[in-house]
Amino acid sequence: MSPRPMARPGGRSARVQEAVHTAVRELESEVGRDALTVPLVAARAGVTPSTIYRRWGDLRELLSDMAVERLRPEALPENHGGLASDLTVWAEHFLDEMASPSGRAYIRDALLGDPDGSNAGQCSAYAADQVEVILARAAARGERAPEAETVLDHVVAPMMYRILFRPGGLDAAYARHLVAGVLDATG
Amino acid sequence: MSPRPMARPGGRSARVQEAVHTAVRELESEVGRDALTVPLVAARAGVTPSTIYRRWGDLRELLSDMAVERLRPEALPENHGGLASDLTVWAEHFLDEMASPSGRAYIRDALLGDPDGSNAGQCSAYAADQVEVILARAAARGERAPEAETVLDHVVAPMMYRILFRPGGLDAAYARHLVAGVLDATG
Numbered sequence: 206m207s208p209r210p211m212a213r214p215g216g217r218s219a220r221v222q223e224a225v226h227t228a229v230r231e232l233e234s235e236v237g238r239d240a241l242t243v244p245l246v247a248a249r250a251g252v253t254p255s256t257i258y259r260r261w262g263d264l265r266e267l268l269s270d271m272a273v274e275r276l277r278p279e280a281l282p283e284n285h286g287g288l289a290s291d292l293t294v295w296a297e298h299f300l301d302e303m304a305s306p307s308g309r310a311y312i313r314d315a316l317l318g319d320p321d322g323s324n325a326g327q328c329s330a331y332a333a334d335q336v337e338v339i340l341a342r343a344a345a346r347g348e349r350a351p352e353a354e355t356v357l358d359h360v361v362a363p364m365m366y367r368i369l370f371r372p373g374g375l376d377a378a379y380a381r382h383l384v385a386g387v388l389d390a391t392g
Numbered sequence: 393m394s395p396r397p398m399a400r401p402g403g404r405s406a407r408v409q410e411a412v413h414t415a416v417r418e419l420e421s422e423v424g425r426d427a428l429t430v431p432l433v434a435a436r437a438g439v440t441p442s443t444i445y446r447r448w449g450d451l452r453e454l455l456s457d458m459a460v461e462r463l464r465p466e467a468l469p470e471n472h473g474g475l476a477s478d479l480t481v482w483a484e485h486f487l488d489e490m491a492s493p494s495g496r497a498y499i500r501d502a503l504l505g506d507p508d509g510s511n512a513g514q515c516s517a518y519a520a521d522q523v524e525v526i527l528a529r530a531a532a533r534g535e536r537a538p539e540a541e542t543v544l545d546h547v548v549a550p551m552m553y554r555i556l557f558r559p560g561g562l563d564a565a566y567a568r569h570l571v572a573g574v575l576d577a578t579g
Contacts, residue, residue, distance in 0.1 A: 313503070313504070316500070316503065316504075316556060317500075317504050322559060325556055325558075326557065328557060329553075329557035329558045357553075358546075358550035358570070359545075359546055359550070361553070362550040362552070362553035362554075363544075363545035363546070363549040363550075365553050365556075365557070366516075366544070366545075366548065366549035366552050366553055367549075369512055369552075369556070370512045370513065370515060370516035370552070371512075372509060383545070386577075390573075390577065
């Protein structure tokens with residue numbers, strides 16, 4: 206998130222954000238990503254360019270904030286009644302979303318316009334929150350479970366590293382292999 | 393690397409690259425990163441802007457190529473006579489370099505101006521090559537050793553993930569912990 210102060214939801218600030226995000230999405234599909242400029246987005250959103258500069262800094266930071274919004278999980282992880290299946294299904298979904306063309310574009314945008322690292326930190330916090338939910342369910346069932354940090358290091362990190370640095374071989378079998386490795390080490 | 397054809401080393405192409413890289417480094421320290429433009433770099437390097445556009449595409453791709461050059465390891469991994477110490481020392485050095493302010497800036501540059509992912513792939517290949525050297529030495533000594541892919545997934549990936557997404561807690565103890573985990577699972 207941007208370090209700039211945000212007003213309460215539902216106020217003018219929320220309306221400006223909604224209008225600006227909508228303008229970016231429309232213009233992306235009409236003129237393409239590379240033709241976006243702050244004045245163009247401002248004109249479409251019905252705000253002044255200085256409103257955008259004041260709130261987001263520049264176009265890259267605006268796109269980074271939008272990417273983080275789009276990477277926010279929409280639901281709790283599915284509950285399949287056991288740690289192995291919960292974590293496997295979640296990892297498969299996570300890989301599928303993040304390795305898709307739009308997932309890759311959002312990750313890239315999130316990292317790129319993020320001078321203080323807070324948007325990247327938010328992306329990681331989304332994954333950590335989902336993992337914590339899965340591990341808390343396992344604990345409630347009395348199952349042995351790894352630490353959340355272990356899952357981040359050995360399931361989430363390898364997937365994200367490959368997505369960013371070596372995109373071959375990214376399939377559901379890879380996600381299952383990582384989960385099995387972490388659970389074997391725990392069990 | 394850029395997909396554009398490169399001439400033989402030592403020819404005009406190599407001289408242009410050297411002049412352009414030098415110009416970028418000088419201008420970065422004189423006017424700052426944000427003030428760099430292709431025309432400014434071209435003027436300082438004594439080439440035309442179209443030479444730069446033809447070879448690198450745009451400024452971001454030029455910076456990405458330079459970052460990959462700077463991330464190239466300068467030496468083989470140190471040989472301490474045993475897998476555990478070789479891998480531990482290498483991982484500590486790797487983390488130290490990559491998590492430094494300049495390391496972070498290069499990783500970021502390498503990822504961002506890289507439309508086809510080849511520069512990111514090159515960064516990962518540098519790490520993989522170093523790991524392969526360490527594992528080949530271990531094999532020659534008759535030591536049990538993990539697969540290179542395992543080291544990338546469970547030592548390199550967690551370090552890079554934290555550098556990019558959650559920069560707290562990055563110290564030599566963390567590198568040692570990751571290496572110990574991989575070696576325990578192998579041994």
